[in-house]
Amino acid sequence: MAFLELKGLQKDFGPLRVVKDFNLDIEQGEFVSFLGPSGCGKTTVLRMVAGFEEPSAGSISVGGKEVTRLKTSQRDMGMVFQAYALFPNMTVAQNIGFGLKVRGASSSEISARVTEMLKLIQLDQLADRYPYQMSGGQQQRVALARALAPQPKVLLLDEPLSALDAKVRVSLRDEIRAIQKRLGITTIFVTHDQEEALSISDRVIVMYQGKAEQVGTPFEIYNRPATKFVANFVGTLNTLEGTVTDPSAGTVRVGTGEVVLKGKLNGSKAGDPVSLALRPEAISLGRQPGRDAMLGGEIAEVSFLGSVIRVRVGLGQESVSLDTFNSPASPPPAVGDKAEISFSPEDVLVLH
Amino acid sequence: MKVFAWGAFLFGCLFFALPLLGLTEFSLSMRREGYTFDAYRVVLADPQFRSTFLYSVTAAIATIVVGILIVVPTAYWIRLRMPWLRPIVEFITLMPLVIPAIVIVFGYIRLYNTSSILPLMGTTAGTTLLLICGFTVLSLPYMYRAVDTGMRTIDVGTLTEAAQSLGAGWFTILFRIILPNVLVAVLSGAFLTFAIVIGEFVFPALLNLPAFGPYMQIVGANKAYEPMALAVIAFGITWGCMGLIQLVTRLQKHTQVKR
Numbered sequence: 199m200a201f202l203e204l205k206g207l208q209k210d211f212g213p214l215r216v217v218k219d220f221n222l223d224i225e226q227g228e229f230v231s232f233l234g235p236s237g238c239g240k241t242t243v244l245r246m247v248a249g250f251e252e253p254s255a256g257s258i259s260v261g262g263k264e265v266t267r268l269k270t271s272q273r274d275m276g277m278v279f280q281a282y283a284l285f286p287n288m289t290v291a292q293n294i295g296f297g298l299k300v301r302g303a304s305s306s307e308i309s310a311r312v313t314e315m316l317k318l319i320q321l322d323q324l325a326d327r328y329p330y331q332m333s334g335g336q337q338q339r340v341a342l343a344r345a346l347a348p349q350p351k352v353l354l355l356d357e358p359l360s361a362l363d364a365k366v367r368v369s370l371r372d373e374i375r376a377i378q379k380r381l382g383i384t385t386i387f388v389t390h391d392q393e394e395a396l397s398i399s400d401r402v403i404v405m406y407q408g409k410a411e412q413v414g415t416p417f418e419i420y421n422r423p424a425t426k427f428v429a430n431f432v433g434t435l436n437t438l439e440g441t442v443t444d445p446s447a448g449t450v451r452v453g454t455g456e457v458v459l460k461g462k463l464n465g466s467k468a469g470d471p472v473s474l475a476l477r478p479e480a481i482s483l484g485r486q487p488g489r490d491a492m493l494g495g496e497i498a499e500v501s502f503l504g505s506v507i508r509v510r511v512g513l514g515q516e517s518v519s520l521d522t523f524n525s526p527a528s529p530p531p532a533v534g535d536k537a538e539i540s541f542s543p544e545d546v547l548v549l550h
Numbered sequence: 551m552k553v554f555a556w557g558a559f560l561f562g563c564l565f566f567a568l569p570l571l572g573l574t575e576f577s578l579s580m581r582r583e584g585y586t587f588d589a590y591r592v593v594l595a596d597p598q599f600r601s602t603f604l605y606s607v608t609a610a611i612a613t614i615v616v617g618i619l620i621v622v623p624t625a626y627w628i629r630l631r632m633p634w635l636r637p638i639v640e641f642i643t644l645m646p647l648v649i650p651a652i653v654i655v656f657g658y659i660r661l662y663n664t665s666s667i668l669p670l671m672g673t674t675a676g677t678t679l680l681l682i683c684g685f686t687v688l689s690l691p692y693m694y695r696a697v698d699t700g701m702r703t704i705d706v707g708t709l710t711e712a713a714q715s716l717g718a719g720w721f722t723i724l725f726r727i728i729l730p731n732v733l734v735a736v737l738s739g740a741f742l743t744f745a746i747v748i749g750e751f752v753f754p755a756l757l758n759l760p761a762f763g764p765y766m767q768i769v770g771a772n773k774a775y776e777p778m779a780l781a782v783i784a785f786g787i788t789w790g791c792m793g794l795i796q797l798v799t800r801l802q803k804h805t806q807v808k809r
Binding site: 248249250269272276277281285286287300341344345354 | 705711714715716717722733
């Protein structure tokens, strides 16, 4: 039996069903991310777990005990919000100690726990500051400490990094993961940022239109997307539209070229349209050993991104983007140059 | 253009200041030989002044407490759960500005007189209760607007959810999270209420209660210099209230602006 069980969760807002038959088992100490575009229902599921929304159907249990109809204040879950939500009238120490205070802990107990939490987030020197006197990153760390102070069973993170700038986001992301691992707390993290989800999660749940499209490890989600949506949503993906020419030989016509994809066209007939999906890192400019499939085209766009140069190659009606490392010794290709791209048929995802 | 602006400013200042200066000057002219505070001395020494002033201050404090207890939870709940009701509540709270106090008090007299089902006017305590209810109604436009504006400056929904996730109940959320964060707004409303209640004449006069408003009227009808002194004192109280609003705003640690 899993530690946190979501069974057949459903949520309707008027005639609109925003969460449809959502099932998920989360093990104790696991870090799980809900990833999806805006409006996919990820926050609604989190809010149902927290108790802010009542499910229209289904059940939620924690540690074998059903909590579906329990009030938020009785669920013993810590939550961190996108907008920090620190109490402006309280100092950092008072904010962190609030949860313990409402639970009736003694002042010595509160003080000890606050000190421990401040050490955990490395902000011991800011105990007497008010929220307005701190940066966004510091405020979010305090919000994390506040959520963890009462030792909740589950930690819920609702896009906690979205309001922060890029550098702080990366460092705080690592910090959250390190703290979560140290405390071994079961955590649900909601984000629309795939890099965030892939980098810190044990498992990722990709959501779309109120349903879990795919549940898997970050490696599985990225490398073996189960649906076209997941393939498109997670990472950058080039999609080439092609036509099966000979299913037994595995040949597909793409633009004016042809590629051989042995064993990947199961059940296809000659003339069937197929979508071939390729990650930018799976494509090379020019012939590369081990990358036997080749297509010819023309450089359509070159974007200098610092350490990486992203090149878009036009293949007739289609185009693909690929990344090459920047090398000061060799200048990037010029727009209009003839180019060949190569890739391994193994790396192609055939989306029917 | 600049000259016109300064001219308008000067005109505005004179428009407001001259009557006040005249009033103050007259209140100090009780003796022919020069300025004196005699009028103030007479007013302050009058036991009726003290008793009516104390009565009105007590009524004002009671009004403020009742007002806070009604308005803060209402404004909070409307922001949190029923935003669609806001225009209706705003309209209701503005009614006392449209309906004269005399209409309300006559309504009270008809509804709660000694021959009615609920004869509140049969006792002094009951009549005082009616007075406080009336004052609360009069203060609604100021109190509700001040509190609602205060609520607008904080993220009521997220703060409530954060507190709930930490185990807090409604009472704790309202009185330990929401109220302290809108305290400046509540105090603004409270001081405005105080200023209005202190000088209110219609309610206590028609309910026959010994408040400061009717006392000012009696003094004004029978004496020359003392009413002017009283008016200056009343102005002083109002301005003192405004000053207190500013002071409280500045002293609130957590609302100080980042410098």
